[in-house]
Amino acid sequence: MSSVASSRADQRPSRALRRAAAAEGRVVRRGPAQAPPELVSRRLRSRTWRAANSWWLAIPALGLPWLAFLYMGLRGRRPQWVLAALGYLVAMGGAATGLGLGLGLATGHELLFLVLGSLLGAGTWGLGLVHSIMANSTWLRIKAAFTGEPALEAPTTPAVPPAPADPVSGLQEALREVVRTANRHGGRLPDGAVPAVREVEDVLRPLLAHVARRGAEVEELHNLEAIVTEYLPGALEHYLDLPPDYAETHRLPSGLTPAEELVNQLRLLVDGSRDLQRAVHDHDAQKLSVQGRFLDAKFRRSDLDL
Structure with missing residues (x-):
């Protein structure tokens, strides 16, 4: 009992x-x-x-x-x-x-x-x-x-579903984390590596803000995600996995050391980021031009004559 x-x-x-x-x-x-x-x-x-x-x-x-x-x-x-x-x-x-x-x-x-x-x-x-x-x-x-x-028991009022995650916000945070990684390991990275990473940030940070304001298109988001979450952090991680002496002195089949190879890859990413920035702005300008031609055809004087 x-x-x-x-x-x-x-x-x-x-x-x-x-x-x-x-x-x-x-x-x-x-x-x-x-x-x-x-x-x-x-x-x-x-x-x-x-x-x-x-x-x-x-x-x-x-x-x-x-x-x-x-x-x-x-x-x-x-x-x-x-x-x-x-x-x-x-x-x-x-x-x-x-x-x-x-x-x-x-x-x-x-x-x-x-x-x-x-x-x-x-x-x-x-x-x-x-x-x-x-x-x-x-x-x-x-x-x-x-x-x-x-x-x-749960409240009687229906629960509000969480808002979907913003992919651009995630890319902005991922870019900041890559820069923090480069700054944290600046003593291990070769000369020119940290400035190159910051140069990529200088290009992509305003570009991501621009895309976030007007909405990202699928191809733009794919290219930005590849640079921010794959190419840039991948280059740094692969280099930091190597022993310091090996990274600075060993010669790869290309004749370059891993340190020189890293700097070359980062410079390519700088150029690629600028090309992507130019493509996004060109695309926006093209949409403006298309609308201009439409307005010109729509409101020409001959169309307004009674």
């Missing part, structure tokens, strides 16, 4: 929980909330936790399997365990009746009733104990999912 009372107390919302729920515009639902999956897994892996929550096996061991399954069925909301509890209760009642008749009759059949009552009682006890041991793993999985705190 104390265990049932404690389980009810676990499901009763505390004052602090009700106040927190009211402050958030939420309501408290009776019944245990579901524990996070990682907590459930950690509980089931713990031998100490499994042993501490298998105490109920003592109840069928004492000859009361109906009480054990009634508790588990109500606590875990398993109707089949409640039905099993009723079956064990009827069987134990039949065994008690048989023993009572055997002890109370004087017709010569008392031995038969004693044997039948004993067999029914022993069989019910053994079956209930085996059934309890088999059901313990399922009960532990159910018990592991309980948090012991009442669940908080």
